[in-house]
Amino acid sequence: MGGVLYTCGNLGALADRLAKDLQQEVADPLQPIHIIVPHPLTDAWLKRRIAQQMGVVMNLRGDYPGHGFWRALASLDPQAASVHPIDRPELELLIALVLLTAGPDDVGFEPLLEYCGPRGPRYWRRVWQLSQQLSESFLDYEQHMPELADAWVEGRLLDPEDPTERAQAELYRRALPRPEASRLSLAGYARHALGRLLPPREPVPRLYVFGLSLFSRLQLSILAAVARHIEVLIYYAPPVPVVPSPWSAHDDAARIIDQWSRTTRATWAQLQERLLDPGLFKHTPLPMACSEAGETSDLRRIQRALTGRHDGGAPAGDGSFRVLSSSSAVREMEAIRDDILQGIEGDASLILDDIAVLVADPEEYAVAARSVFSAASPPIPHNLSGLDPGGSSAYAQAVEALLQMASGHLDRGAVFSLLGNPCFLAAGGFGRADITTWRSWAESLSVYHSWDASIRRERGFGASDRFTWRQGLRRLRLGQVMDESALDEGAFAEVPPFRDLESGDREAVAAFDRTVEGLLRSVASWSREGFERPAAEWTADLLRLLDTYLAVPPDRPLEESVVAAAREGLLAIAEHLGDAAVGLSLVSDALLARLGTAAAPAGRPLEGVTIARLAMPLCLPPFRVVYLAGFNELAFPGSVPRMPLNLRRTRGRDDIRQLWPPDHHRHLGLEACLRAGDALRISTLGRDLQKDEEHFPSPMLAQLMRLMGWLDADGELPASLSVQVPLHASSRECLDDASPSRTYSSWDQILGWRWRAQREGADLAPPLAQEVRLAAEERLAVRRLDSDLAMPGRERERERVPLGRLSKFLEEPLAEALRRHLRIKEDPSDGAAVEDREPLQAAFPENYNLHVGALSTYVQKRAGEGAAVTLAEIAQQDYLSGARRGRLPEGPIGKVDLDHALSQLxxxxxxxxxxxxxxxxxxxxxxxxxxxxxxxxxxxxxxxxxxxxxxxxxxxxxxxxxxxxxxxxxxxxxxxxxxxxxxxxxxxxxxxxxxxxxxxxxxxxxxxxxxxxxxxxxxxxxxxxxxxxxxxxxxxxxxxxxxxxxxxxxxxxxxxxxxxxxxxxxxxxxxxxxxxxxxxxxxxxxxxxxxxxxxxxxxxxxxxxxxxxxxxxxxxxxxxxxxxxxxxxxxxxxxxxxxxxxxxxxxxxxxxxxxxxxxx
Incomplete structure (x- = not known):
């Protein structure tokens, strides 16, 4: 059949070409169409772009490379129904099982067994770490060095003198399933399926591949084999032309483009070698999208320079390109947040979906981004595409705390990190007040660590129950039946009774005693040194603990996916390790590794501001505004990680086909610069005052500025391009109208500071006073009630706010909001209080049963009065029973306001x-x-x-x-x-x-x-x-x-x-x-x-x-x-x-x- 390779630097043009191809193929809108895409962000953008062309898109499904290439093979393999893919967590368990069962008599395993060492506390963690590293290396070999994996399967070694390769080859042959197995890796399946592919008996849809910026050799082999039977369309978007050309006479331009586009050249070389030269694919270049020469913005000039059309000249300082320097990651995100808000306010056509924040260090910036964007007023809608938001899953945190306790960490902080978890509270039916009381008891009882004297002695302390949980619980129980004032203090030895005001509640004491003792007794003996059990027994006990002490809170339904991942992980451990005797640390690490990839979702792609990782296999969709956060020397582009066990990292460094993380990161940085539509902001860390460290920008920024010729004699950026973000949003330099930093300060902080100055007697200039008044009116705008349903285009009602009321609102915003919510039309004058006899008329509750009861009564009696009476009776019963006390509207004498209820009907x-x-x-x-x-x-x-x-x-x-x-x-x-x-x-x-x-x-x-x-x-x-x-x-x-x-x-x-x-x-x-x-x-x-x-x-x-x-x-x-x-x-x-x-x-x-x- 063959295929077509479309190339174009404009991702939108490729998507439009894909839309035309889909219109030619689609006969039934309900027929699923699969497209291989690299990332959910690309998938969401592609669907939106195609929908703009076709009007309605149905059943367009994005498959990620692993699943997509497997599915392409399975559609042509007559034996596909009997084979299923094996994922990386399962491969890690298979490798761990081989390492656990290997003995000194096994030839070739000496380097690996020497690293693991003798059995002990460190042995289990080293086995799991080695399993993770080798599983990553094996998958890397299969994708980028298939000749190495093929040689190992055939029993050959590429370097017989290398003991590391000999050990890995033997482990690879033992760990990975045989060809006749029902579960195989993608390379193992392709190794046997490529020779038995048959033309489809029924018409099969085309295979679409969109947005992959890097193809492995295994993927190209699969594409070449599939293209012989069905039509394959590849849409490849290199940021620079793929055909070598004289970029520019400028030496820096040629060197920078050559270095940044190494991924493009390497990928194109493999596409040329495996797809185009054999004649399987036809190359169809689409028009390259470049900015016009007449556009003089700083961003357009940078983009023209990176595509080989450098025109020189000083920066215009029009705001399309800026470099921000902050003192911390949190301050970086605050500056970006405020810049986004001002951009939205200044440009009516800009929406949040057109903004992307790309972070170089996801571990540090995911938490900062989520906290800053969620704490905005109002919160800024955002999504964390491919980032772990750090603490997004309460259930995963509870499992981790439980495993830490099981490993011997029974100090007070570790225990209460589990007791205060929402999943633990939901399982036991406890409240926050209960946990606060329990914590005060533990502090008063001087509970610090360990369960009892035996555990305390094993940890190096004396053989005594002092400061243990067991002693504390015994003192609390004795306080229920004994009075310490009646006996001599010495009669109690080390267990004096304890009693306080809260311990008078016997049910609360019983709940605390039952919960803590039952939990700690279950895990106390697990942490003994050298304690081993079959993996199946570990998983059975852990499942019992999770089912007993953890549950999904009603307000966190997304945690169900994490619960399912935890159960699947434990069942997989029991299935693969079985009766192998292991330590708890290996089971814990395996379970936590599984939960690390199953965090609760943090927003849908392209809904709100997109916060994504810059260093990932992603063909970046075009955004109008792009922020590069954490663009520092050590974080980006980074260096080649030292992995001595990875043979690909130690061989073939001069091969053009071998790409390393820094090469791909430079490619992604080039994409980010070229895909920005209106503005590009690069944010870096300057001097960290807390750590007293100096951070330097990424060398890619210096290369780019040297290319543009925008550095002065001292190597610094001009003031029109560089912005020093203040240390705090309320700094006085933020409030200077002439300071460019004012753009990146918090408007709420500015408003609050200025009104504090007004209260202290400082005079404000008339324009400034007018500006503050307008901002205050915006904050205090009284929107029409929900029942009015103000529509877009309809002017909202606003009320003029006197300065006295504004000052009072800034002092007590919650009180003002409460009065407005309760529909108090006339506010008391300054200094006057609401009279006690004045009723608060609340909105009628949204109670389905009340409406049904009232209307059903009207149907029977055909009278509105009967409906009102029934409604009043039902509401009064609910109020008296306390079921909805505080939600029903009350009159002066505590009865339901019938007039208000009728108006609601x-x-x-x-x-x-x-x-x-x-x-x-x-x-x-x-x-x-x-x-x-x-x-x-x-x-x-x-x-x-x-x-x-x-x-x-x-x-x-x-x-x-x-x-x-x-x-x-x-x-x-x-x-x-x-x-x-x-x-x-x-x-x-x-x-x-x-x-x-x-x-x-x-x-x-x-x-x-x-x-x-x-x-x-x-x-x-x-x-x-x-x-x-x-x-x-x-x-x-x-x-x-x-x-x-x-x-x-x-x-x-x-x-x-x-x-x-x-x-x-x-x-x-x-x-x-x-x-x-x-x-x-x-x-x-x-x-x-x-x-x-x-x-x-x-x-x-x-x-x-x-x-x-x-x-x-x-x-x-x-x-x-x-x-x-x-x-x-x-x-x-x-x-x-x-x-x-x-x-x-x-x-x-x-x-x-x-x-x-x-x-x-």
Missing amino acids: KEPGEWAEEYLAGLSKAEYAPRLILGGAQSREVPGVRVPATCLPLEDGRLAELRGSVEHWWFGHNEVHALCITRSQAPRTQIGPKGNLIPVFPRTVFLPFLMASALLVNDDPEARARIEGKVLFVDILPSPGGENTRGIISYGFGPLDRDRTASHLRDLCRDFLDPTCFQLLPFTPIADDHDAWSKVVDGEEASGYRDLILAVIEEDQEKQPTRWRMPERVRLLRDLLAFVPDDPLAVLRSRFGPILEALVKEGE
Whole structure:
């Protein structure tokens, strides 16, 4: 078949070419299309870019190289069903098992066994460290030195005199499974599958490879073999031209480009050798994207110089390129955060999704970035693409603390690091107050370390129970039955009773005693020196401890993935190590290594500011603003790590095909410079005052500035390009209007400092006072209530803030916010207090049961007064029982405010009326897209089609299977459905408000949208076949009931949509959990459609209403039961006395009545 190799420096042009190729191939939108991509960031950007070209993208799946190349081979291998890939953690366990079972009689293992040493505490850690290093080396050999791995499999050595190679070869042959095994590595599978590939019997989609900046020799071999049977399309984006050319007459330019583009030249040499020269692939270069010569910004001049068109000249200082110097990593991120906020405020077209922060040292900057961006006011949406946010998983922290205790660390700090963990609190049902009391008891009882005297003696202390947990618990228990004042102090020996005010609670003492003693007794004996057990017994006991003492808190559902990873890790250890006697340290290290890659997700790629690691295999997507943080000498580009056991690091250093981390890092730095659209910021660490260390910028920065000729005689950057970030955001230099550093200071700190100066009597200049007043009004802007649903473009109401009130607000912001939340319209004058008799009118609680009870009563009595009375009774009962005390609105005598409750019941109709009145016919069309809706104006806002939770996770599977990215007319007016009984708004990155409506008022909106659209031919033409509604309701309970999927759509293009939706439900949903509703087509012609809207044909809207099908045990015919939401909707339309929805009621009232009558 062959393939095509597209090359272009413009990643967008390659993505557009891919979109055209996809349009030629796609016949069925539900047919999955797999694209091999290097990173989730590239995957998310590519889907968004293709969606901009195609309108809607369905079933576009990004596969990472390991899984993607395996899948490409399996699609052509007739024996693929019997083989499964082996991952790196499993390979580490296989290597550890060989090292554990190897003895002195095994020839060739001498260097490895000598490193591990005799069995003891260090032996187990050295075995695991060696397993990790050798597993990485083996995978490295298979990818970049396949001739070495092939020789070992055949029993040969490339260097028979090297004892290291002999030991590794023997270990490689023993550890990796045989060819007949069911689990193989990618190289092992390719070694045997490449010779038995057959042409596919059925048409197979093309193989797409996008964004890989580095190809291994194994990957190229697979591509060459697959291209003989199916068409392969490779989209390669080198930042500089791949064909050697005279870059420039400038010597520095030629040298820098030659050094920075070594990865490009090496990759191109291998592509030429293995794909192009044999004639398997055709090279199709696309136009290279370079900045125009007329663009004079500093960033454009840098980009032209790096592509060989250096034009010289002094910097313009236009702000497109700057170098920041800070005193710490946290201050770096604060400066970047404030610069982002000012950029968003100054450029209305800039959104957070267009900003990337690339860090050189992920271990240091991941924690700093998350804390700084989350602590902003308001928090800045961000995602950590490929970074471990450091402490993102509470369950992983709890497991680590438990393992530390099991290894002998029973000091007070280590124990309470576990006791205070949210997962431990959730498992035991404890609260923070309980842990605080326990900690005070431990401190008062002088508990420091060890469980008892025997453990204390083994650690080198005296044979006494002093300062141990056992002595402390005994003193606490004695204090419950004895009084130390009644006896002589000497009678108690070393166990005097302990009693304080909190220990009078016997239940609290019992809980503390039971929990601590049960936990510490279980792990105290595990830390004895030389203690070994079979790995299966270790994992069984650890699983028991995890199930007993740890659980997922209700507010942290993402921890479930970490729990699953922990259980899978322990089960894998038991499976592979089995009855091998090992120490606890080996099991702990293996489990923690597994959890290190299973941290809780920290945001979706390209949603908010992207914070990614600079040094990773990533073809960087284009961003408008790029920050390079931690761009210092030791961190970037780094050096070749010393790995004496890695044979590739000690051989072939002069081979152009051999690439090392610094080469690839320079390549990524070159990509970052060329992919920045509007601005590039390089942030470095200057002098660290805390450590008293001087940090120097990366040599790549000095090379770049020498290339541009922007260094002065002293080798320093000009003031227009360099910014010294102040030590603290509240420093006075931040407040100097003439200082360029003011850009990178915190606006909140500036505002607070200036108003402190105002209170102290300092005079402010009139322009400055006006600036502060405007900023204060922005902070104290009284937004319209949520029920008003302010839409984008609608001017928000603001209230003028007097200086006295502003000063008071700065002192007590929480009190002011509380009063505003409680809807106190008139604030007391300065110095006056709220009278005790004044009631605080709170919002009516969003309680589904109260609404249902009130409306059901109205249905029975046909009177609004009866509904109010029932509502009052239910609310009063809840209040008296204490279930919702503090949430219900109270009057002066503690009863429920009935007038306020009635007003709340009237609001749904008012919400609908106001929303429909605020939009023209041509503007309103609900965008309810299966899987999610994506806005082009606000790409950071993803609106799911439904927010109804499913316990079995089928909804998540559905979203992941078919993902839509929607671009069209009026994307901002997206509509969601939630369980909430009150509308709310979702704030996008630009401050615009996205309305979110409750289910009880959803149907009128859907019907009204159909009415408005079909009355306007122009609006109708804009949404032809694109109005899709999909709703999923979980099973109402019981073994014989099933959830139902209902769907409805616009009049045009219905056949294809119906067919696809039926296929989707059949392919991706478990038929034991869901059943598809019978589908009644909606008329195609406009006249028939108008009859449906006018209420003459009610059957057309049957599919727009979710019904529940109930089947009994005798398999009786299905009977219909009208859903609760239809009754609520009918009652809602009839309940509102002022009749704000007269049009809707007159149009759709007969339909609702007919449906209710049919259901009953």
